[in-house]
Amino acid sequence: MPTHVQSQQEFFTMLVEEQRDIRITLASLERSGKPVELDQTTQGRVSRVDAISNQHMAKAGSTRLVIQLDRINAALEWYAAGRYGICCRCELEIPHGRLMADPATPFCLDCTEELAEVKQHERHHRLNTGR
Numbered sequence: 516m517p518t519h520v521q522s523q524q525e526f527f528t529m530l531v532e533e534q535r536d537i538r539i540t541l542a543s544l545e546r547s548g549k550p551v552e553l554d555q556t557t558q559g560r561v562s563r564v565d566a567i568s569n570q571h572m573a574k575a576g577s578t579r580l581v582i583q584l585d586r587i588n589a590a591l592e593w594y595a596a597g598r599y600g601i602c603c604r605c606e607l608e609i610p611h612g613r614l615m616a617d618p619a620t621p622f623c624l625d626c627t628e629e630l631a632e633v634k635q636h637e638r639h640h641r642l643n644t645g646r
């Protein structure tokens with residue numbers, strides 16, 4: 516049995532609320548990030564450039580949100596499976612403080628650091644052998 520049942524429910528609520536917020540934001544980004552009208556007669560060149568760069572910004576923002584939404588969905592699935600708060604990698608309990616900071620985290624701090632190191636190492640490797 517998980518040891519922090521009460522706070523698990525709090526995390527569940529936090530995740531569901533964040534999920535809802537992200538969906539609302541994504542929906543509004545989608546509306547504002549509609550394909551840019553390239554109608555010469557109604558828009559000058561400058562405002563068209565503005566519209567395109569706004570669209571790019573909306574896209575960059577939504578990519579980040581989509582990633583976070585994926586993490587939340589995964590965490591909620593994990594929760595439904597009764598495994599919330601357990602590291603996906605080493606299967607040890609994730610410390611409460613870490614879940615407070617990021618309720619969607621799938622990994623304990625050790626695993627996160629190890630995975631970050633591996634990534635950094637790979638990047639190093641690519642940089643050193645890249646040319």
Ligand SMILES: [Zn+2]
Binds near residue numbers: 602603607623624626
């Ligand atoms: Zn771990």
